[in-house]
Amino acid sequence: MSLDLGMTTGPAGGAPRAPGRLGVPVGAAEALRYLTDLGLWIDDRRKQLDAIDAAALNAPNQTDRDALTHDMTVSMALWKAIHDRYELLKVTFDSGRVGAVQAEQLSTLIWGRLDVTPGVGRDAERARVPSAAEGALAVSLPEACRLSDAMTSSLRARLALEPSGLDIGIRVKAIREGIERLRDQIALTPPGAARDKNSADLIGFQQRLFDVTERAKRGGDVGGYLGPLEIDVAGRERDLIVAASRRHESERDAATARTLITELAARGDAIRAMQTQCLASLNPAPKLAVPDVRALGAVPDDPDAVDALLARLQLVSRALDQAHETYARALGERDQLLGLMGALDAQAAASPEIDAQERADLAPLRAQLADALASTPIPLVRARALMAAYQSYLQAVTRKGL
Template identity: 50%
Template sequence: MTAVPQQHPDPGVVAPAAPGRLGVPVQAPEAQTYLNALREWVAQRRADLGEVDRAVLRLSQAEQVAITNDLTVALTFWKAVSDRLTLLETTFDGGRVGPVEAERLSTLIHGRLDSNTTEHLSLPSSGSLAVSLPEACRLLDSLTRTLQARASLAPGAAEASQRITLVRAGIERTRDQIPLVPAGAQRDAASEKLARLDRRMDDLVERARRGADVGGIIGPLEIDVATLERDLIVAAAERASAARSRVRTQQQVEELDARAAAIRALERACLEAISPAPRLAIPNVRALGPVPQAPAELAAYRDKLERVSRALDLAHETYAAGLAERDEVVGLAGAVAAMAAAARLGAEAQADVAELRARLDETLATKPLPIGRAGALAAAYQAYVDSVTRPVTRPATRPARPSAPRTQRPRP
């Protein structure tokens, strides 16, 4: 019986180019073209990963452990891309795209995939990772090629020429990523890895030109090229995420500084208004220094900002409560005075009310206001006015029972 050759996934399928850029509305025609291509790509990638998953079951236990982690990461990225595709298709709504929908499509395509979800895309070596849809697609392409090579799903020796072409394309994409790495040790290390890949690629092409079987060496080269490309995409996404975090942190510093200035003004008003006034330390956010660049230092800096924010919240509540107590006493005095003026009081009661009112007014005129004494006088003023204006209700008296007439007994 003639063996039927196994059909392998097409390794040449790559994610479609995303239209526009963040902030630029995506019009209906280009959105439709992109969504059609992305839909096909998502289906193809799911089939590729399913084939890898089935192939992993045929490997040894040690090989399964080595490849399962990367397969899980690839499936996580595929799920995130698929979910975002669903949102894009819902927003596109069959082509009914107005100005609002066009801007929303741009945000969904070029914004972070984790911005509206509770789960973060993650890689084992770097933890949480925020990437855009195009970055996630490129990363998934790279991961899929790596997994296909490791699971021996890539086409055989007869397709070596096509695989060499794909490896060259991966090297060139990696070369384009190198200038994006900040100058220094990281860029030097990436450039050195790329140079080694170039030399291995040249050696592989020369062997193939001489007719040698390159099936045994092209697989590891595919893996190394895809790994380097993936690492550079991850590093670029982490740098972009760190830059956004620094911007947000700087904005938080400005906001906290403005709040602190307003709370200091509130503190001065409270100290001038009541006595005894609360006294709390108001932190100076500028004393923390400039926003750091390193991720670890930035995380520690954000923790300090959170403590500063809580201290400002406490100071705000305390000083606002002091002024509110003063306003409550003043308002109570005015309300009781209005109630006394509306009542018909006798001469003696009027004299007592006037005396209590005079003492309360004298206290209220004191700066800063002795809040304890003012509160006590206001309470006494209210209690007295209540007592003289409240109608007196007397308990009803029971009528006396008529006594039974006494009968005189006849004397013996």
């Protein structure tokens, strides 16, 4: 099957190399070169994806269509995230007016986390991005571009969309470059069974590429060997990029969890002190449990366990909010009663219209109220009733002439 994919750089031409690294300012000249190349790459990639999308919809097998639609959903979401970040870069670049602040911002936009909002605009029918896509998009802009290259290469190979006259040497070169990128990705993975398996598979890819090259040198047909190898190399590159982004995300989540635990532990200690004060000074006092976040233990290493811990930390935070509000409100009522008694005493002292008999009536009410508020703990029901009686009688005698 032959199809014009609208490529200007050829299938071996991947995303442009990003300047610098995170935290290193990007100068105006290198930013201009990168934005120019990235803009061309984005336009070409959209044309390729549109052509692949049309071919995927016409795939004869429903199972194939479903699998292709999944990867197309991810690829389209990736493209939109890259395009949106490119627009932000252009605004920051501001036609070359790049000062120190803008240079830092350009670096952050290029190497910082790339987010995506799927199911918008033209791609609204792809409303739910699969979970794999969500992980894939927690990457930097250069990683997202490489991931897009890998997925597009895999989709082209699965749909046999390589232009009919494409030189075998170009395809072999693209596979060799993909293998080298795999080598770089594997070097970044932590030691363990997964790294050992990827290293063994890398050797297998190299051997398959060597066999294809030797077969081509002998004049043999290698078209049937290149396609599967392209799919396998591109798929493995995609998986490694996504796995790396998930590791980084897990590390950030673990750091977030540690910070939250420290903050929640401090809040919990303060609220328990408030609880102790409330129970000692009021009767009846609210009885609400104050969770101790330390009971959840240390932050685990497993990413899924970290996610579960973050969810539990949110529950602890809400429970602390409720306890804080409850005990603060109770202590606030105690302070309000004490403040109101002082205000009523001042009102009584400043009211000459109150005669001696009325003051004699007020005196025992005031004495009983003061005794209740001086008790430890304060009997709230009695104090409220005495306050109501004292306030009501005082209002009555100060307004008797009205």
